[in-house]
Amino acid sequence: MTETTQILTEHTRSEIDMWLKKYPEDKKQSAVLAALREAQHQNGGFLTTELMDAVAAYLGLSNIAVYEVASFYSMFETESVGRHSISVCTNISCMLMGSDTIVEHLEKKLGVKTGESTKDGKFFIKVEEECLAACCGGPMMMIDHKYYENLTPERVDEILDEFE
């Protein structure tokens, strides 16, 4: 193991290895999305250049190839953000069910705009999340990996209070 890959935790590495098994040996790059997801998870929700370099070294890719992927996909954050990532769906179904009010409430409650993190580093509201495929429960949001449906401003308050 090289020095660069050492910042990946053992858990992250074993997860990446699990993904690597799914692809042919000479196609390690196929695991780049999974690897980045694990690396981001390990780091509390965002990627650093060091982490991306570590993923590149681990998969035998050039650093820039990993930067390209990380900067392309919206589920990767390449700058420091709050611990809990909030994505409010604002696509058509949720919008008709009042997602705008939810976003407005959230922004007011946390005192930040979408795309920003709270000062205490607890929450981060993602910019304009696309449809999360839970139209039947709109308006909805996703915090970290969990879906919360049929939202009202009051329900949002309750949910947020549960987080550390």
Place this chain on the structure above:
Amino acid sequence: MSEDKITIEVDGQTLTANKGQMLIDVTDDNDIYVPRFCYHKKLSVAANCRLCLVEIEKVPKLMPACATPVMDGMKVKTRTQAAFEGQKSIMEFLLINHPLDCPICDQGGECELQDLAMGYGNDVSRYQEKKRVVKDKNIGPLIQTDLTRCIHCTRCVRFGEEIAGLREMGATGRGENMQIGTYIEKSVSSEMSGNIIDLCPVGALTSKPFRYSARSWELVQKDAIAPHDSVGSNIHVHVKGNQVKRVVPANNESINEVWISDRDRFSYEAVYSDERLKLPMVKENGIWHEVDWETALDVVKNSLKVLVDSNESDQIGTIASASSTLEELYLLQKFIRGIGSNNIDSRLKQSHFADKNAGPSFPYLGQSISEFDALQSALLIGSNVRKDQPIINHRLRKAVLHGASVMALNSVDYDFNFPVVAKSIVAPDLMPIELASILKALVESTNADVDKQIQQSIDKAIVSDVHRTIAVNLTDADDAIVLLGNIATAHPQFLLLRSLAGLIAKLSNSKLGYLSESANTSGAWLSGALPHRLAGAKQQENVGMNTLEMLEAQLKAYVLMGVEPELDCYDSRLARDAMKNAAFVVSLTAFRSEEMNDYADVLLPISVFTETSGTYINNEGTSQSFAGVVSPLAEARPAWKVLRVLGNYFELDGFDYQSSADVLSEVMAEIGDIKCDNSESWKITGSINSSANGIQRITETPMNMIDPISRRAVSLQKTDDVSDGAIHINSALAAKNKLTNDDSANVEQDESSATLKVIIDDRVPDDCVLIQSAHPAQISLGASFGEIRISKS
């Protein structure tokens, strides 16, 4: 007609094409023009600009010619209304975000986007919204970015991946936020990076040193040959008035294709260096005077004449750079032999010379440069080919991409931009032993009959898997080569390395080749700029001294041509001492330095490569002549003219040349057919045992420190490929001596010492110190190889 040939019809013309060829290649071959941005014949097909849309019969939509394979009977129309409209619409899209800053853009006048906007663009834009702006990135001292102008053709990205073998540029972000760049702030480090300037179809990537200094339509393009490595890349020099403004590659498929190295591209800056010597100068009682040519040549004549008249001609030593032209080197040896001295050499970094006439007629590459593409296996011995001969490395990389196996035996674990199948990184004294092991592996695997002497000398060698892999790869390949690089040539046991390499080549049925150092190393050998050879590799009866002997002998007078001995020679300290102690030193030089002021007595300003006509013979034995593209700076004169006049001053016969072409025809008549043959010219053996104890010094010359010109190219000096004046040691040796990065260390070699910075560099093997040559801080140390001591200071 062979089965692979098919017939297509383009604009009514019937064309023959190869099956599977892309349509744009067929139209290009037949001079039918299809506009394009992202397509480049040397790069993979990206098909992302969509400008090459053409109409194909029975296909409902327009097709991109760059990504459409031809099919038998295909009917293509490139100039129909539909095709034009498609191309026009694409142009409109491409121009949406492109700034209208052509008047201040360096690409203006030679811009593919500008040209095609003339042909395919509308005169009025329908786009009213805000244009996007991209922040410029600093990607190093050579390339200027203006990324707002980028049209995302990704040629630069593909170049990095496919040609440079080092993916540094990429497209990050997506949609409107997509940007070309390095993502993190970093300098691109490829030794071929400058080629992306040519590849960029717009003004997003332009030359930093050239920036804002001329418009393309003011430039006159002239042909020249690059003067820095043994490849002899063909270049175009762009001249405004009488000023060299920039250098770009000229196409030559058999040599440099369409690429050149950064060193060849940016070294022209040195032509106008502050250190250029403009007038002849003479030192009198320690004070320098600018004089006219006659006065200076009189001083040279009188000073040398004293020695000639007192039968001390052998006290004159002549050291010439192998970057000088064939004509210059020929005249220099003719002159110096004319006044009775055979002490002439151009092998500056070599230290092991015993072979004399057993050597080849010149250090031949072993095959042609273009033959590298089809190579199946190569063993590199003591070579950093990627930095030393970038174009050959590029060819080698192409071979690797086609499945060739490259192996390396080095004293520094150099970074190759292709996978290396097997490598052995050992201290310099172990290199012969490693080669003996490879040889033994070969003997074992081929059951070859070798004579007793060889059998005995490899008897004790220990064979490991690495040696077996190397042996097997070389034997299994139909087309293999064993190459001796710059470090092998400088190795104190060079001839032993060479004979072992020769045996390995012979037993594995491979070729043996040399990667020579300078633009005209071959020419220097063939023109007789050697102590034991006359022009045409004819034997010199009365063998003179080689470079090392000349310096060791501390002669009374030295004649230098294009050389800074303290920076260019094998033993820097010895060279400096010899110059300082000499009674008379005349230097034919384009530049002046503090050191030179100190030791020289007469400085004669000579032309650099852009200012003289001449000939270089490259590593594969191709002779390429060129004309001067600008007139010499101030009073500088082409060295061949200076030598002609010197010959006349000494009333020597045969110095009545009218032009450099006269000199050329004379030397070419001497040389006859250039004999490219290394076989049978390596049979000098020595004993294979390690004599070294203690810590060993390794010396490398970074790419941009190779000659007086590259050392004075300002922008190249800002890159990483320059000498750092430090000692590079691995972490084990550092720990043993309690040294860490950036510490100062006392470095002792023989009786001299220096204090140098420490850089921990794990490419260096155990108990070795890597020092980069041509740095002022290490001149006092001495020989390039040998025992060295370090301690914390």
